[in-house]
Amino acid sequence: MRIGLLGTGPWARxxxxxxxxxxxxxxxxxxWGRRPAAAGELAAQHGTRAYDDVDALLADVDAVAVALPPDVQAALAVRAARAGCQLLLDKPLATTVDEGRAVVEAARRAEVASVVFLTTRFQTAPQAWITEQAARGGWFTARAQWLGAVFTGxxxxxxxxxxREKGALWDVGPHALSVLLPVLGDVRRVTAAAHGPGDTVHVVLDHAGGASSTLTLSLTAxxxxxxxxxxLRGAAGTAVLPESEQGAVEALSRAVDALDAAARTGRPHPCDAAFxxxxxxxxxxxxxxxxxxxxLALT
Structure with a gap:
């Protein structure tokens, strides 16, 4: 599989x-990047070619990996799908529902595979834990905390x-949901959401499996x-997501494997664009x- 990279920022590097x-x-x-000089530098570091024209890159590859802001990613993902490229996307898929739907529809029409890179889902121990807890069932409630120090370090x-514009909800919220949804089921209702210190948010979810969950998300911890x-807490007691010894590079390599498998077999990956x-x-x-x-202020 010939794969091209769209993006030259810190995550891409x-x-x-x-x-x-x-x-x-x-x-x-x-x-390819929005800054040609940065694309040239990154390509030279890894022994590959820098493209000035994104459409030229799309014409030369079988797949693209996207490391761009979500609003930029959505439009380029549609473009790449229409060019017949398999899609390895970053989270969040988009920052509006309409843009996300456009990506899903473009991939469906072009019959290309898609994988959204949600790091925890491509780390061996956490993914095995998620599969085990989903099979166990009987969960009553869950709490997820994703606390980053992006703006304090x-x-x-x-x-x-x-x-800075979208905050923790959109940056680390996808990670928390990627763990909770396969275990507790789809979200039937967002019950409550409130602000905390900095960009911290607290969200309460009602899941199709009958459980509720709370999310605490921050980039200003x-x-x-x-x-x-x-x-997780339920009939089986308590279960805690294990830490992974695998870093993001190894996890992304596994996501590439997942995209290749989905493209070859035609079987959608659980973390596809629809997810x-x-x-x-x-x-x-x-x-x-x-x-x-x-x-409600109390005095």
Missing amino acids: AVHAPALSGHGAVDFAGV DSPFAASPWR PQAAAGAAVE GLRVTEILAAAGTLLSRDTG
């Missing part, structure tokens, strides 16, 4: 390019305009408080509630 160039079963065929993502945790769209719908509903959140 730290994860996508190393994973693609180090993958033994794909041909890392080229890089020295993160390379602190300069990201879309993260103190560095000492940063980290992710998921806890990404569902996540987008839930985030949008939570965002609507957050826009109405006034709280």
